Amino acid sequence: MSLAKRIIPCLDVDNGRVVKGVNFVGIRDAGDPVEVAKRYNEQGADEITFLDITATHEGRDTTVHTVEQIASEVFIPLTVGGGIRTVEDIRTMLNAGADKVSINSAAVHNPEFVREASERFGAQCIVVAIDAKRVTEEGEESRWEIFTHGGRKPTGIDAVQWAVKMADYGAGEILLTSMDRDGTKNGFDLGVTRAISDAVSIPVIASGGVGELQHLVDGVVQGRADAVLAASIFHFGEHSVPEAKKFMQDQGVEVRL
Amino acid sequence: MGANRIAVIDYGMGNLHSVASALEHVASEAEVLVSAERDIIESADRIVFPGVGAIRDCMAEIRRLGFDVLVPELVASGRPVLGICVGMQALMERSAENGGVECLAQLDGEVKFFGKDLRDADGQHLKVPHMGWNKVFQSQQHPLWQGIDDGERFYFVHSYYVSALSGEVVGRCQYGVDFDVAVTHNNLFAVQFHPEKSHTAGLQLLKNFVNWDGKI
Numbered sequence: 323m324s325l326a327k328r329i330i331p332c333l334d335v336d337n338g339r340v341v342k343g344v345n346f347v348g349i350r351d352a353g354d355p356v357e358v359a360k361r362y363n364e365q366g367a368d369e370i371t372f373l374d375i376t377a378t379h380e381g382r383d384t385t386v387h388t389v390e391q392i393a394s395e396v397f398i399p400l401t402v403g404g405g406i407r408t409v410e411d412i413r414t415m416l417n418a419g420a421d422k423v424s425i426n427s428a429a430v431h432n433p434e435f436v437r438e439a440s441e442r443f444g445a446q447c448i449v450v451a452i453d454a455k456r457v458t459e460e461g462e463e464s465r466w467e468i469f470t471h472g473g474r475k476p477t478g479i480d481a482v483q484w485a486v487k488m489a490d491y492g493a494g495e496i497l498l499t500s501m502d503r504d505g506t507k508n509g510f511d512l513g514v515t516r517a518i519s520d521a522v523s524i525p526v527i528a529s530g531g532v533g534e535l536q537h538l539v540d541g542v543v544q545g546r547a548d549a550v551l552a553a554s555i556f557h558f559g560e561h562s563v564p565e566a567k568k569f570m571q572d573q574g575v576e577v578r579l
Numbered sequence: 580m581g582a583n584r585i586a587v588i589d590y591g592m593g594n595l596h597s598v599a600s601a602l603e604h605v606a607s608e609a610e611v612l613v614s615a616e617r618d619i620i621e622s623a624d625r626i627v628f629p630g631v632g633a634i635r636d637c638m639a640e641i642r643r644l645g646f647d648v649l650v651p652e653l654v655a656s657g658r659p660v661l662g663i664c665v666g667m668q669a670l671m672e673r674s675a676e677n678g679g680v681e682c683l684a685q686l687d688g689e690v691k692f693f694g695k696d697l698r699d700a701d702g703q704h705l706k707v708p709h710m711g712w713n714k715v716f717q718s719q720q721h722p723l724w725q726g727i728d729d730g731e732r733f734y735f736v737h738s739y740y741v742s743a744l745s746g747e748v749v750g751r752c753q754y755g756v757d758f759d760v761a762v763t764h765n766n767l768f769a770v771q772f773h774p775e776k777s778h779t780a781g782l783q784l785l786k787n788f789v790n791w792d793g794k795i
Contacts, residue, residue, distance in 0.1 A: 323699040325754055326712045363778070368712055394600045399734060400778050419596050421776065444632035446708060446736045494708065523695065525706045548706060554705075562603060578712040578732045 326578040327542045328368035328549035329566055330527060331400075331556050333358055337376045338384035340557075355389045361558070363396045365563040368578060370396065371424070371497075371551060374404030386418045393419020402450055403497075412439055416447060424497055426451040427470040428478055433491055440492025449527075450493040452565030454481040454514050455501045468516045482517050489522040496522060497551065499530040507533025507554070515545030527551050535561060535569040542575055583609040583789065586623035588650075590615060590640040593631035598663065601775035602627070605786040615644055625788070626653050632664030634690070634739070635677035637665050647683060654685050654767050662769030666696075667741060667762070670769050676739050686762050686769060688743030697755040708738040709754045715761065715772065720795065721750040723761075723768055723787045731780045733772035735760075741771060766793030782787040 328501045334341040339353040351357050359370050372392070382405065389402055402415045403424025412423050429436050429450050440448045453473050454466040466481035485496050498518055500511035510528045521524045528547035532538060532555050534561045555561050567577045583606065587598050595613045602611045612619055620626065628650065630637050641647050650670075654660055662670045667686075674680045674690035682690070697705040712732040717724050740758040750761025750770070760771040768788065774781035 323701075323703070323705070323754075324714045324736075325705075326708065328711050331728050393597060395604075395606070397597075397775055397782055398778050416594055417596065418595065419600070421594060421597070446631060496708065523704070523706055524708070525710050548711065 324575050324576060325555040326368070327570065328527075329538070329545075329563055329570075329577070330369045330371050330549055330551045331362045331367050331563065332373060332529070332551050332553045333555065334373045334375055335385065335388065335404075336374075338388055339376065352426075355388050357397065359392045359396050359400075362563060363398055364422065366567065367398065367548070367563050368579070369399040369401065371401045371403065372400065372420075374426075376404070384398045386414060389418040389420055403449070409439060409442060412443060412447070413502060416443060419571060422447050422449050422495070423453045424449040429488060430468065430470055430479070433487065436488055436491040436493055440494070445492050445494035445524075448493050449495045449497050450485075450488040451497040451499065452481060452485060452488075452518075453499050453501050454511070454576065456511065456514070464513050464517070466511075466517075469501055473504070481514060482521050485522050485526075490502060495525045495527065497527045497529060498547075501530065503531030504529075505554075506531050509510050509533065509537040510541045510547075510550075511546055512540060512545045515541060515547050519546035519548075535566050538566055539573045539575060541568055542570070543573075583625070584623045585609050585610065585611045585625050585627060585789065586620040587613045587627045587629060588615070588620060588646060589613050590630075590637065590644050590646055592637045592640060592665070593628060593629050597773075597775045598627060598629050601782060601785055602789065605782050606789040608643055608662055609789055617645070617649055620649065620653070621717075623658070625659040625661075625791075627661045627663065627788075628666040628670070629663045630667075630669060630735075632665060633677055634665060634668055634674045634680045634682070637669055638680055638682060640643075641669060641683070650683055651685060654765075657766050657793055659788065659791045660767045661788045662767070664737065664771060664773055667769035668739065670767070671741060671743070674739060676741055685767060686743060686747065686758070686764055688741060688747075688762070690739045692739055693755060699755060705755045708736055709740075710736045712777075713752050713754060713772075716751045717749060717761075718751050721749045721761075721763060722791050723763075723767070723784055724749070726783050727780055727787075733760075733774065733777040735772045737771060756770045
């Protein structure tokens, strides 16, 4: 099957600057999202995801400008997430040059928003981001719940059922982050990745926990994800995108080199 | 070459800015205009006909704006025309999407659904839409393939695929089924993938289009 698995670097951006910075050799300004996006593009990233974590309204205008700049220089798909709450927010980002928007807590507050967005803009633009935590009791079959507010606020909603519902409501893709694994470098939660990949017929992006290249392979092979999202292992120059792809290819994963 | 004015037809569907940016990127001396105005579109030397979303909505807007008349005229004029994604599908005779939609019939063939139970050769279930980078095989030579390797990957995102008249197919792909991803007839060239999202290969195709005289 020749469709490649996708590697998607993710940039967290606060008020127009990449948070925590990046450490590419030779990059002029490690905090400039346009520079960072361009460098990943040159390295062969399959898509770029841009997460706006700015709290302020003024900072959001900066985001639009940044998206416009990236879109004028980087010709691979661009997904923008963070604070997407209304149809106007979506329209603004798509007009700025984003190809997809990622919706998270707004979908939890109002699932109909996903349906409306999908009908208006097309499912191909709508990514629903799910933050999941394992809540299995002793002796129970594995279960995960979705959490909002950076993984802190429980919702009581089953993650797999939520993914199925969001697909029904018109999501074109699911971005699944394990809040248990995020930041740990211990690999994806393969259980929830697989459960959701098997439950929906739309593409799934695995996110949260990548610490080494083997984790990327595990995500697509065992987790059955269609794409893997990673930040830390690429940002700090531990590994490069070409290196990751070569590693995956050597293990039999179809990638775009 | 002289002035090169490129019109990107705006019927309100899709991310026109990406297409325009990519064209500007590969042809800095060309004038790229995104427009829904007949006068402006007709003044162009070459036309790009993009599209994303559901075919029924696209065709409704195309008809409402009179592009169902204008596009065939542009094609007949001999100017190079490039159809992209749903723009390509709208150029076919009909689509199975949305319960069946009649299209512009500028290319022979139709548009079909991948289906809800798409499987690969090993029987594994395949996700729909077909989303991501897949290999495009150049089944026939064409000036728009200049500088692009056979089997090069382009970016796709679609749930319906084109089945065209075989003599006019120049690019094929495989995803559960074998299907047509690049079709041409005289001065018209249409692609299912998004060249403006396909990095170097896509930019090369757009560059080739900008320099194409509309002939084989």
